[in-house]
Amino acid sequence: MQGEGTMLSIIPQPRSVEQREGFFAYSDHLAVVCDKSVENYVGSYLQGGFGPVGVAVWCDPRMELPKGGYKLNVTPCGVQLCAPEREGLLNGFHTLLQLFPANVYERKGVGQCLLPCVSITDWPEYSYRGQHLDVARTYMPVDEIEEFISHLAHHKLNVLHLHLTDDEGWRIEIEGHPRLTEVGAWRGPDEPILPIYGKFNEKYGGYYSADELRHLVAYAAERGVTIVPEIDLPGHSLAIGKVYPEVLCPVERDNSARGGYDGRNVWCVAREENYQLLEEILGQVCDIFPSEYIHIGGDEVSSSWWRDCPHCSALYEERNMQSYAELQAYFMERLSDILLGLGRKPAMWNEATDSGTLPTSVRIHGWEGLEECRKVAEAGYPTVVMPGPYFYFDMRQSKSEHGHNWAGVVTAEKCYSVSLRELGYSPQARANVIGFSGAFWSELHVTYRDDYESYVEYQTFPRVCALSEVAWLPEERRSWGDFEPRLERHKARLEAMGVSYRRGAPAPPVGRQITPSMRVTTSLPMSRDNALEKLSAYANDYGYRTTRTCHDGDWILYEFDGALRKGTSVELTTGYRHVVRGIFSEGVVEVSGDGEKFRQVANLHNGGATITLAEPVRAIRLRSTRTANGDGYVFVQYPIIRRPE
Ligand code: TNX
Secondary structure (H helix, E strand, C coil): CCCCCCCCCCCCCCCCCECCCCEEEEEEECCCEECCCHHHHHHCCCCCCCCEEEEEEEECCCCCCCCCCEEEEECCCCEEEECHHHHHHHHHHHHHHCCCHHHHHHHHCCEEEEEEEEEEEECCCCCEEEEEEECCCCCCCCHHHHHHHHHHCCCCCCCCCCCEEEEEEECCCCCCCCHHHHHHCCCCEEEEEECCCCCCCCCCCCCEEEHHHHHHHHHHHHHEEEEEEEECCCCCCCHHHHHHHEEECCCCCHHHCCCCCCCCCCCCCCCHHCCCCCCCCCCCCCCCCCCCEEEEECCCCCCHHHCCCCHHHHHHHCCCCCCCHHHHHHHHHHHHHHHHHCCCEEEEHHHHHHCCCCCCEEEEEEEHHHHHHHHHCCCCCEECCCCCCHHCCCCCCCCCCCECCCCCCHHHHHHCCCHHHHHHHHHHHHEEEEEEEEEEEECCHHCCCCCCCHHHHHHCCCCHHHHHHHHHHCCCCHHHHHHHHHHHHHHHHHHCCCCCCCCCCCCCCCCCCEECCCEEEECCCCCCHHHHHHHHHCCCCCCCEECCCCCCCCEEEEEEEECCCCCCCEEECCCCCCCCCCCCCCHHHHEEECCCCCEEECCCCCEEEEECCCCEEEEEEEEEEECCCCCCCCCCCCCCCEEEC
C-alpha cells in the first residue's frame, strides 16, 4: 500500500509540522464530512463513500489564527481540518492533498492509502501571493486559464493578476463598444494591429465575453483565488487606439521607417471625453470582477507623445507642472477617483509613483528591480514585490533557451533567493510589503506555443513552486537546501496534475563553433558606422540595428574567404537572438558555391533558420520577402557556424 515510510515534502513548507508514528488508513469508502463552503471543491478530489467518517473539514470562527491559517491533524482514527474561515480551510485542504499519493490530483479516487500522522499549524506570512498572466500579447483559451488557476491554488497562491489589454490586444468584451474586441482582439497582416513577434502570415487572437470572465472569476473563487484584472493605462494602449484613435494624442509623425505603421499608444490626458469612456469601461470591469483592487497600469509611458500634443502641453502649462510624471499622476488620480466612486481601490505599476504626488493609499506593484520596490515600500505604499530579476517568468531559465533577458537568467533558485533584509529594506518598508507575485508576459507565447506541450507551464513551473514558498514563509525560515529535495519529490505531483513543467536545461547544440574569415554586407542602412565591420569580426552577439524596417527584396549577405565545408551547420538570425523582434518577417535563405549564383535552401521561420550545408558554400544570403515587421528596425546578426565533431 502507498504511504509506507512516507517522507513529508510539503510546498510551501508549513510553519509547524509535527510528524508522529503511525498512519491513518484512508479509503475512498470512508465518508468525508465537510463545511458547506468548500464541499464541492473538496468533493471533486475526495469523493467520499458512505462508511464511517474518515475526513472532517469544518470552520470554527472562534479559533485564533492569523488570516489564512488552519490546523490539520491526522491520527490513526482520521483526519481533522479546521480553520476560522473558508480561506484557511482551502489552504489546509491544499496541504492535506500533499499528504496523499500524487494520484489524488488525477481526481479519479485514490482507492486505499496510508496518510502519515501529523499535526500541522500553519498560516501565510503574506496576504498577497500572486501570479500575473498576460493574455493580451497572446490570447489564452478559457480552459487553459482554468487549469493554470487550479495549479496556482494547489500552491496556495491566492491572486491571479490578469493583464487584459496592451498594445497587441484588447481581450475584454465591453458592452456598447463591440469594435474593441472585433478589431482590437486580433492581429494579422491585414489587420489594423500588425503582428510584431513573428507569425506575420496569420490572423490570430481572441477575446473573453463578460460571461466567460464571470465564469473564470467563480472558478477561481471556488479555489480561493481572486482575479485582479488589469487595464493597462495610459501607455500600452495601441490596440484601443486602433479602434478609437481620438483617445490618443493628436500627434502626426513620419511613420515611413516602420513601414507606415502608426505606433501611438498613449492616451491624451487633456481630453475630457476620455475620462467618460474610461468610467464606462472601468464600470463594466468592476461589474465582472468583484476584486477589491483593479489594476490600471501606469508602466512604461512614452511621454514624448504628451510633449508633442498641444492639449497635453496646455494642461501642463496651466497646472504649472514640473515633469511629465506629474501629468501621468494627474491621469492616474482621475482614474483612481473613478474607481473609488465605484467602490474599488486602484493598483498600479511602480512608475506611477515617480511624481512623488500619488497618495499612499494606492497599491503599487514593483516590477523594475528590488530597489524600485524598496523605494515605494519605504515611501509608504502597500507594495507587491515582483521585480523582473526574480519573478519574471518570461525571462529565460538558462542561456541556451528562448525568452526575454533584460532581467537576466531567472532560475527557480534565483526566485527562491530573494531577500528583502539583505537588500536593506527597513523594518517599516518590510511591513509595507504585502506579498510577492510572479509574472508571465506573453510576447513569446504566440511564437512558441506550437513548439511546447505548454509554453506557459514550461516557463512558470517549477518557478511558481519557489514563489509559493517565498510568499508563504517568513524570509528567515527559507532555505534552498531544504526546499530543493522537496521540490524534486513534488515533481510527481506536478506530473499527476498534468503540468508540463520544465525538466531541465535543453541539450546544447552539437559541434564546435568556428569563426571563418568573412564579410557582412546588407541593403539596409545601419544605425552605426562600424556595425558591419564588427559583425564581420563576429563581434557583439547582441547584433546591430538598422535605421528602418525591412522591405521586400532587402538582403543580408555573408561572404566567406574560403568555402565552408559540406556538413557545416549555420545558425542564421535576424532580429534579437533571444526574442523574435526586429526580424525579417518573411524571407528565404540562399546559398552559393561560387559567390555569384544563389540557390534557395530554406525559409526563415521566426526570422531565422539553421541549415546544414549539403555542399561547400562561399556565400549565404538572407532575403526579405515582405515589407514591415511591426518595428522601425531590423537587427542584423553574425551567423553561428558549427563544425560537426
Ligand atoms: C516590461 S513589466 C513590461 C511588459 C513586458 C515585459 C517583458 C511591465 C510593467 N512592463 O510590458 O511585457 O517587460 O518582460
